[in-house]
Amino acid sequence: MKDGKKTNVIAFTVLLFLSALFLFPIYLVVMNSFKSRFNIVSEPFAFPDSETFVGLENYITGIESSGIIDALFRTVFITVGSVLAIVIFTSMTAWYITRVKNKYTKGIYYLFLFSMIVPFQMVMFTMTAVCIKLGLNNIFGIIPVYLGFGSGLSVFMFSGFIKSLPKEIEEAAMIDGCSPLKTFFVVVFPILKPTAITVAILNAMWIWNDFLLPYLLLGTNNKTLSVAIQITMQGAYGSINWGGFMAMLVLAIIPIIIFYMFCQKYIIKGVIDGAVKG
Amino acid sequence: MEKNIKKYFPIFLLPTLISFILVFLIPFVLGIYLSFTKFTTVENATWVGIENYIQAFTQDTNFLNALWFTVKFTVVSVITVNVLAFCLALILTRAIRGTSFFRTVFFMPNLIGGIVLGYIWNLLINSVLGMFGYDITYDAKFGFWGLVFLMNWQLIGYMMVIYIAGIQNIPKELNEAARIDGASPFNILKNITIPMVMPSVTICLFLTLTNSFKLFDQNLALTGGAPARETSMLALDIFNTFYGRIGWQGVGQAKAVVFFLIVATIAFIQLKITARKEVEQ
Numbered sequence: 421m422k423d424g425k426k427t428n429v430i431a432f433t434v435l436l437f438l439s440a441l442f443l444f445p446i447y448l449v450v451m452n453s454f455k456s457r458f459n460i461v462s463e464p465f466a467f468p469d470s471e472t473f474v475g476l477e478n479y480i481t482g483i484e485s486s487g488i489i490d491a492l493f494r495t496v497f498i499t500v501g502s503v504l505a506i507v508i509f510t511s512m513t514a515w516y517i518t519r520v521k522n523k524y525t526k527g528i529y530y531l532f533l534f535s536m537i538v539p540f541q542m543v544m545f546t547m548t549a550v551c552i553k554l555g556l557n558n559i560f561g562i563i564p565v566y567l568g569f570g571s572g573l574s575v576f577m578f579s580g581f582i583k584s585l586p587k588e589i590e591e592a593a594m595i596d597g598c599s600p601l602k603t604f605f606v607v608v609f610p611i612l613k614p615t616a617i618t619v620a621i622l623n624a625m626w627i628w629n630d631f632l633l634p635y636l637l638l639g640t641n642n643k644t645l646s647v648a649i650q651i652t653m654q655g656a657y658g659s660i661n662w663g664g665f666m667a668m669l670v671l672a673i674i675p676i677i678i679f680y681m682f683c684q685k686y687i688i689k690g691v692i693d694g695a696v697k698g
Numbered sequence: 699m700e701k702n703i704k705k706y707f708p709i710f711l712l713p714t715l716i717s718f719i720l721v722f723l724i725p726f727v728l729g730i731y732l733s734f735t736k737f738t739t740v741e742n743a744t745w746v747g748i749e750n751y752i753q754a755f756t757q758d759t760n761f762l763n764a765l766w767f768t769v770k771f772t773v774v775s776v777i778t779v780n781v782l783a784f785c786l787a788l789i790l791t792r793a794i795r796g797t798s799f800f801r802t803v804f805f806m807p808n809l810i811g812g813i814v815l816g817y818i819w820n821l822l823i824n825s826v827l828g829m830f831g832y833d834i835t836y837d838a839k840f841g842f843w844g845l846v847f848l849m850n851w852q853l854i855g856y857m858m859v860i861y862i863a864g865i866q867n868i869p870k871e872l873n874e875a876a877r878i879d880g881a882s883p884f885n886i887l888k889n890i891t892i893p894m895v896m897p898s899v900t901i902c903l904f905l906t907l908t909n910s911f912k913l914f915d916q917n918l919a920l921t922g923g924a925p926a927r928e929t930s931m932l933a934l935d936i937f938n939t940f941y942g943r944i945g946w947q948g949v950g951q952a953k954a955v956v957f958f959l960i961v962a963t964i965a966f967i968q969l970k971i972t973a974r975k976e977v978e979q
Contacts, residue, residue: 431789432796438786439803442851445818448825464825509713516710520700528715535722537965539912541936542958545951546725546732549740554720568721571714600703600710629811631915632937646813650919653817666821669814676809684802687809691856692863695901 446673453478453670457663474663479671482664488671491648496675498559498634498644499627502566503620510571510619511612514578515604519587529579535572540632548636557637565637566627574619577694581615582608621683621690628676645672733951738944750952760927761953764935771842771931772910775849779906780899783854787861788891801862805855816919819848823920834921841921841929848916853909857902864898865891897975904968911961932957 451467452460459472466472483489517525547565551557556565585608593603609616631646638644640651649668653660680687703710728740733750735743754761786804790797807815823844824833834840868891876886892899914933917923923930923938930938936957939950 428792428794431792432794435789435794435796435800439800442803442807442855445822445851448822449818452821461828464821464828505713509717512710513714516703516707520704520707528711531723532718535718535726537962538722538726539933539954539958539961541914541933542954543722543725543729544937544954545940545947546728546740547721550720550725550728556721564717565721567714568717568719571718575714594702600706604710625809629813629915631811631813631918646811646915649817650813653919665817669817672814673810676811677806680806680809688801688805688859691808692860695856695860695905 449666449669449673453663453666455663455666457661460662460666478663478667481661482667482671485661485664486648486652486668487643488645488648488668491643491645492671492675494559494642495628495644498562498566499624501560501563502570502627503624505563505567506570506574506623507616507620509567510574511578511609511616512604513571514575515582515608517575518579518582519590529575532572532575535569536576540569544632544636551637557639559638559642562634562637565633566623569633570623570626573694574623577615577619578612581612585611615693617686618690618693621687622694625687729951730955732948733955736945736948738947743948746948750948751956753949754953754956758939758949760930760935760939761932763927764930764932767838767842767929768911768913768931771845771849771913772907774846775853775910776903776906778846779850779853779857780902782850783857783902784861784899786854786858787865788887790858791862791865801855801859803855804858807852808856810852812913812915813919815848815852816916819844819851819916820920823847835924838925838928841924844920845913845917845929848920849910849913852916853906857906860898860902860905861895864895868894900968900971900975904964907964908961911964 448464452464454474455466455468455472455478456474457478459466459468468474517529548557551561551565555561589607590603593607594600598606629646630644631650634642634644635647635650638647640647643651649665649672652665652668732740732743734745734747736746736750737743790800810818820834823840827833827836827840832840834844872890872894873886876890881889912933913931914937917929917931917934918937921929923934927935927938932953936950936953939946939953
């Protein structure tokens with residue numbers, strides 16, 4: 421037992437050291453975001469002192485020059501809108517194709533599965549062309565686009581859960597005169613809640629961070645967070661304002677950390693469920 | 699009941715299905731067709747047969763370089779991420795103080811998006827290399843190991859969480875019985891823990907495999923392919939062929955089809971292995 425205690429102390433020390441290593445990159449960005457832009461490149465590891473500390477100056481210039489606050493709100497809007505659309509519509513689709521059994525619904529199910537293995541680069545050019553033609557290249561139009569790309573995994577996860585549900589409750593509701601729509605939203609959907617949370621989290625993480633799809637569809641006029649950061653760097657051709665850029669990175673990380681703090685339990689559970697089923 | 703539901707197909711099925719067909723199915727079929735044509739927009743395609751595919755492999759050395767770079771990166775990442783994640787999971791399933799704090803810290807990088815991650819590591823790596831007068835674009839080796847470090851930082855926590863779930867599913871009696879019989883910790887690890895978490899190992903191997911193979915955002919942000927195009931992975935090379943070289947869209951689409959076929963093969967192998975495992979259980 422004494423031996424076990426000793427190895428635990430060693431393990432604890434190793435873990436503490438590793439946590440410091442894991443947090444170091446983020447610490448570096450946050451710390452540098454308060455330093456004068458000229459000292460970031462010349463002495464990146466130095467803690468800001470009275471001479472190099474600039475307070476919130478980097479945040480002010482970063483926000484003014486990049487439109488990152490607009491990008492933040494845009495990203496929130498797109499993420500929330502798309503996740504809601506995905507959760508509502510794909511759960512309905514999954515219930516329909518699980519309950520109505522014929523060769524068409526089976527075929528549709530396999531098409532959804534198939535879409536999960538196709539890399540985005542395979543469809544990016546043609547998808548962009550189709551969406552521009554349909555006028556989906558704006559922050560409202562991108563929501564059905566995300567519904568289409570998110571449907572594979574989401575239908576798959578909802579279907580897996582619905583298959584395990586007994587039909588009797590739904591049948592009873594319909595015999596009592598509920599329409600299928602009412603049956604689904606009053607009886608079925610509340611039971612789907614755990615899966616709905618998982619689906620929502622997996623899609624939110626992906627859409628919030630997505631770069632290529634909004635870059636191709638919304639371009640530089642309607643930047644999301646990832647696009648704003650990439651464009652700031654790309655457009656600077658080496659003469660970047662490092663102070664403002666550090667501030668942008670911090671502003672992009674903060675919402676994720678807050679989300680993580682509040683929903684950690686669900687996020688980790690969602691990620692495990694998604695991995696096991698996907 | 700089925701008949702009753704069936705009538706409601708426009709409400710239940712159509713919103714998802716129409717989006718899916720418009721943004722995925724049509725572009726997918728169109729993409730396969732366009733890979734056999736020369737085009738600059740979807741409307742001006744002329745049939746050229748398999749010329750694009752030949753061009754992708756012969757005239758354009760970038761593609762084979764990117765393929766080789768991607769394979770090397772994937773092998774190194776899959777091994778390092780999984781070994782480290784498994785070790786961390788082993789330590790964290792012991793009775794140690796602060797387990798949940800450590801788990802929180804190790805998992806966090808997974809939530810940060812690829813572009814942001816790429817620039818965080820760009821700063822860190824350039825700061826370290828800067829002390830010796832280099833930067834990350836000086837040598838492809840720096841970019842390669844930079845990407846490996848970044849990938850480890852991002853995925854270790856994720857895989858660790860899956861391994862922890864696997865280890866915690868092992869019945870306690872099994873370990874206790876082995877200990878009473880005098881098995882050493884190493885023997886328990888080799889004969890009980892590892893065989894029992896094999897399903898998690900399969901999942902994690904394929905997750906890291908596909909994630910590494912399809913990497914794009916991190917690649918773009920960390921090195922952008924520099925120096926020259928030596929650190930371009932497949933996804934970035936395809937992107938550059940499409941949008942960086944006028945008149946090469948057909949070749950880009952052909953490369954994308956090859957990329958899809960490789961990813962589909964990996965997924966197919968995974969499906970077979972998982973299906974066989976399920977039968978055995």
